[in-house]
Amino acid sequence: MKLAKDHILLISLASSVIGLALIYIATIQIEPKSILISDITADMEGRKILVEGHLAEKRKHEDGHLFLTVSDNNSKIQVPLFSDFMKELAQIGITENDFHVGDKIAVKGIVENYKGSLQIIPKNLNDVKILGE
Numbered sequence: 001m002k003l004a005k006d007h008i009l010l011i012s013l014a015s016s017v018i019g020l021a022l023i024y025i026a027t028i029q030i031e032p033k034s035i036l037i038s039d040i041t042a043d044m045e046g047r048k049i050l051v052e053g054h055l056a057e058k059r060k061h062e063d064g065h066l067f068l069t070v071s072d073n074n075s076k077i078q079v080p081l082f083s084d085f086m087k088e089l090a091q092i093g094i095t096e097n098d099f100h101v102g103d104k105i106a107v108k109g110i111v112e113n114y115k116g117s118l119q120i121i122p123k124n125l126n127d128v129k130i131l132g133e
Helices: 002-029 083-091
Strands: 048-060 066-071 076-081 104-114 117-121 128-132
Touching: 066 104, 076 083, 076 104
Parallel strands: 076 117
Antiparallel strands: 048 066, 048 104, 066 076, 104 117, 104 128
8 A cells, every 4th residue: 555655656746847847848938929019018027028129229338238228119118138148149249339229129038127117138149139220
C-alpha cells in the first residue's frame, strides 16, 4: 500500500513539474498582438504588448538612457531604453543615432506605470525594430 502511495506521489509531482514547464514555454512563445497606442489602459499593466507608430520624440539622458516617444497619430507613449539596454543594442550595431524622429518603429514590451504615465519597457534586443521612414 505504501509503495502505491509513493508511486502516486511521484507521478503527481512529475506531472506538476512537466505541466508548469509546458505553461512557461507556451508563455514565452506566445507573441502579443499589435494594438493601438490609444487602446493601452492601466489594466494592461504587466502585460506584454506590441505597438507600431512613428518616433515623435527622442531624448537622451546623461546616464545613457534613451527615451523614445512613439505616436500612432492619435496617442503617444514613452518607451525608455535604459543604459544597459542601449549598451546591448550597441553591441549589435544599433546606437541612438539610428533612431530618427519620423521613423516608423515597432516596440514590443511590458506595460508599466511610471509616475502616473504608462510606458512600454522592451526586455529583449529584438523588441525594438526600426521599420523605416
